[in-house]
Amino acid sequence: KQEVTQIPAALSVPEGENLVLNCSFTDSAIYNLQWFRQDPGKGLTSLLLIQSSQREQTSGRLNASLDKSSGRSTLYIAASQPGDSATYLCAVSGRNAGNMLTFGGGTRLMVKP
Amino acid sequence: GAGVSQSPSNKVTEKGKDVELRCDPISGHTALYWYRQRLGQGLEFLIYFQGNSAPDKSGLPSDRFSAERTGESVSTLTIQRTQQEDSAVYLCASSFIAGNSYEQYFGPGTRLTVT
Numbered sequence: 001k002q003e004v005t006q007i008p009a010a011l012s013v014p015e016g017e018n019l020v021l022n023c024s025f026t027d028s029a030i031y032n033l034q035w036f037r038q039d040p041g042k043g044l045t046s047l048l049l050i051q052s053s054q055r056e057q058t059s060g061r062l063n064a065s066l067d068k069s070s071g072r073s074t075l076y077i078a079a080s081q082p083g084d085s086a087t088y089l090c091a092v093s094g095r096n097a098g099n100m101l102t103f104g105g106g107t108r109l110m111v112k113p
Numbered sequence: 114g115a116g117v118s119q120s121p122s123n124k125v126t127e128k129g130k131d132v133e134l135r136c137d138p139i140s141g142h143t144a145l146y147w148y149r150q151r152l153g154q155g156l157e158f159l160i161y162f163q164g165n166s167a168p169d170k171s172g173l174p175s176d177r178f179s180a181e182r183t184g185e186s187v188s189t190l191t192i193q194r195t196q197q198e199d200s201a202v203y204l205c206a207s208s209f210i211a212g213n214s215y216e217q218y219f220g221p222g223t224r225l226t227v228t
Contacts, residue, residue, distance in 0.1 A: 032215055043117075043204060044219040089156070099208075099215045100146060100172070103156040 002027045006090055006104035013080055014112050021075040021107045023090030028068050031099055035064050035075050036089040038106070044089065048075070080111045115139070117220035119205050125226045126195055134190045134223045138207030145188050146208075146217060147180060151201040159203075162188060163210065195227045 003026045013019055023033075030052055036044040048057045048064040050073070056065040063076040077084060087108045091101040118137045126132050138145050147159040158172040162182040173179075177195075182188040192199055202224050206217040 034216065036219070041224075043119075043221040044206075046216060046218060049216045091156075093215060099144075099210075100158040100161055100169070101148075101156070101206075101217060102158070103148075105155045 002030075002092060002094055002102045004090060004092055004102050004104035006088075006107050008107060009105065010108040010110075012110045012112065015080060015082060017080050017111075018076070018078050019080055019109075021077070021088050021090075021109070023073040023075070023104055025071045025073075025092050025102075027094065028071050030068065030092040030094060032093045033064075033066055033073050034091050034093075034101065035062075035073075036091065038087045038089060047088075077109075080109075082111045082113050085110050117205055117207050117218055119203075119220040119223050121223060122221065123224045123226075125228060128197060128227055129194055131191065131193045132195055132225065134192075134203050134225070136188045136190070136205030136207075136220060138186070138188070138205070139209075139218055141185075142207035142209050142218075143185050144208045144210050144215075145182055146206045147188070147190050148204045148206065149201040150204060150222075151198075156204065159190070192225075195225075197227050200225055200227045 007022045034049045035047045050066040061078040066073045087106045089106045090104040093099040120135045145162045148156045150156045160180045161169040177193045180190045202222040204222045206219045208217045
C-alpha cells in the first residue's frame with residue numbers, strides 16, 4: 001500500500017527566504033505526482049504536476065523535482081511571500097485504473113512579513 | 114463556471130439522518146473522484162467514476178456510503194444514517210483522461226458536521 005510522508009509538518013520562515021518542502025513515497029510505481037496548495041477552509045489548488053517520466057516542473061517561483069527511483073519529491077519556493085502561507089500537499093497516483101491520488105499529511109507553511 | 118463546484122458548502126445534520134452532497138465537474142472531464150478530509154487527517158480516496166464504466170468503490174468506508182453519476186456530469190454522494198465520525202470535508206475532483214497527464218482539479222468541498 002502506497003504511503004506518502006511530508007516533512008516538515010509545519011514551517012515558519014521570514015519573508016524573502018527560499019525554502020524546500022519534502023515529500024517521500026514508498027512505492028515508486030507511480031504515474032504522476034501533484035503538488036497542491038490548500039488555504040484554510042478552501043479546496044485544493046493544483047500547483048504542479050510531474051509525470052513519472054519527468055524530473056522537474058517549474059511555475060513562477062515554484063520548482064518541483066521528482067526522483068522516482070528513490071521515492072522523493074521536493075517543492076522549492078523562491079523568495080517566499082506572506083501570501084504563500086498555506087498548507088502544501090503532495091499526492092501521487094499509482095499505476096491503477098483510476099489514478100486515484102494518495103496524499104501526504106501536508107506541510108503547513110507560514111511566511112512572516 | 115470553469116471550475117469544479119460543490120454544494121452545499123456547509124451541512125450540519127443530526128446523527129442518524131441521511132445527507133446528499135453534490136458535485137459538478139469541469140465540463141468535458143470524463144473522470145470524477147470523491148475524497149474526504151477528516152479533521153487532523155490526510156485526504157482519503159472514496160470513489161472514482163470514469164465514463165460509463167463501473168465505479169471504483171474501493172475507498173468507501175462502509176455500506177452507508179454510496180455515490181452516483183449521470184453520464185459525464187453531476188455526481189451525488191449519499192451518506193445514510195450519518196454518524197459523528199462522518200464529520201469531514203468532502204472534496205470532489207475531476208480530470209480529463211488523455212495522454213499521460215490525468216491532472217485532477219478540486220472543488221471547494223462540502224464541510225459536513227454531524228451533531
